[in-house]
Amino acid sequence: MKQVYLDHGATTPVNPDVAAAMIACLQDHFGNPSSLHGFGRDAKQFLDEARTNVAALIGAHPEEIIFTSGGTEADNMAILGVARAMRKKGNHVITSAVEHHAVLDTCLALQKEGFEITVLPVDAYGQVHIDDFERALREETVLVTIMHANNEVGTIQPIKEIARMAKAKGIIVHTDAVQSVGKIPVDVNELGVDLLSVSAHKIYGPKGIGCLYVRKGTKMLPLMYGGGQERQRRPGTENMPGIVGFGVAAAIAARELPAEMDRLTKLRDRLIAGLLALPAVRLNGHPTERVSINVNACFHYIEGEALLLALDMRGIAASSGSACSAGSMDPSYVLLAMGIPPEIARGSLRLTLGRGTTAEQIDYVLGVIAEITEKLRAMSPLYNPNKG
């Protein structure tokens, strides 16, 4: 059976060069980079090289990169670390309604510690409005955490404007860039943020590794305690195979980004046009201010899970939203925040493109979706083709 993977927002295949570098690390360079002997110095070189490559991808200095176990740890470290360190200055944190759970749930945890959280609304495209942000700013605001691109609908947030306004008031700015790095140009200085989370497995690197960019001079408490690794900010023996793989993935992402972004944007728009030509479909998210890999649509009168299952049986891997919320029967909180009614939000489908995606695959998937949705609607008691 033909296999089409359109769930690159959940995770990406590991690039063969990434895998090769990790294999070499596993087989020939097993030293602990903290060890002073030759095996340790050998490992330390690989650690330094990876850090340089990851820093270069986002325009940072290598010493501003703290390797973490992934995007979730990076988000937690940024939010809990800064808020707890700044508590004496103020207890107010601003976030948005469409953040990943790694941000939203961490903000809820801060609330239990006595912080006040403002959750900014979004418009019908999933975007935060800068005037809402301005109104939310308080004397006690110490941290803003708003994602760069949304994981479900791909909408890009006005981080540069948010950061400029926040920095003018001395507020620390974090952005979860897990879904934007490698898809659109991301430069920490251009964006003006203090902290930025990256995950390797979204850019054809391995799972279990990511990083937090921390601008020099940013005050934060660590999440964990132990050895002096990562400039005392993140203890524990470094995940060397993961870090080496992340470094190679970052170098490839930096090199391929311009051409891939262009290629995928065209494929994305071909997929969107094809879907919108079907009956009773609506596109979720912004028509243009969205990452090149993301398509999210609602199919009226159809349950998302039924659609996913039917696609899976035809060898097409997709999702209804975030993989991290998969299995939940609730409609997406991101779509609800965008004002989409629950009964429509339940029929959402996320198709996320990647390096292996071709025009032929897009056309094949469009054909299968047309066929499946027709069948599913025919079985739906709610559907009346004269009204669709």
Next chain:
Amino acid sequence: MKQVYLDHGATTPVNPDVAAAMIACLQDHFGNPSSLHGFGRDAKQFLDEARTNVAALIGAHPEEIIFTSGGTEADNMAILGVARAMRKKGNHVITSAVEHHAVLDTCLALQKEGFEITVLPVDAYGQVHIDDFERALREETVLVTIMHANNEVGTIQPIKEIARMAKAKGIIVHTDAVQSVGKIPVDVNELGVDLLSVSAHKIYGPKGIGCLYVRKGTKMLPLMYGGGQERQRRPGTENMPGIVGFGVAAAIAARELPAEMDRLTKLRDRLIAGLLALPAVRLNGHPTERVSINVNACFHYIEGEALLLALDMRGIAASSGSACSAGSMDPSYVLLAMGIPPEIARGSLRLTLGRGTTAEQIDYVLGVIAEITEKLRAMSPLYNPNKG
């Protein structure tokens, strides 16, 4: 040049079968185990299999295994998670003076949060005394965290007795078993502990992955917030290559433990006997109640760093103590806690054996150490051979 790696306490070479399983995971099974489609279900099978193997190594149920980014995160999760969850019941935690920094520094962090910490002393062999422990117990004691085997001197602690006494009073017991798992039989029910930390890279698995055993019903707060992975206890997309490698490493460790423990104990004792036959050497740690891989000795009138450097130049990888404290000029706090004077503690050398270690290597290393120590002492103004 002949290369002899005697720093298995810092990290171990990755077993070829472990590497092969990780390579297959990286190349052919990249799915996100949270995804509902075929790629996700494929990954989920590997996740479940690894969990079963890791659980079996320590006599646990698979659902009691929480994968973490390593031993440090496991220690932090156990200590911070339980103490913070139990705060209303009491604010007293007991640990020992010879714990790894991942435990000691985490207890210090708890102190800043209002907890009282009792740091138990150790005897000249590095062992905690059960009567000291009994005296330290209070009405408000909620957690005991004492390591199973020491990372620097290999001394095994009386965890079973400690756990029995603590459990009788309803106190939660954690042990950092990073240095004992795979070296001596470790069974969570035999030990009677509620929480136990394991690191994969100490048992010929990859760096960046470990686990915390959490006995069913143990109350604890998470360290991080986000997706619902690991039964809501540890969010973030799972480190699949690491977990798969850990699973294979655990299966091999379980299979090879009895024979390896026997073989390494003999080699260890051959190395100890050879060192003690040299002038002005003392063995650190317990003569018999120590893990099979560990030899730690002090060479009077010699700086540990000079000895390490000379060994490194001869291709022999060793350490002065913990790799996590390497680079520090302070004498080992573990040796100081055992009553060894600072000027002697500075001359400490840790040699840790492993699967690749042979009798021939041991004899070679003994010859090199004899030669080097004679030369270094000849250069030392402190040394008088008639007194040595």
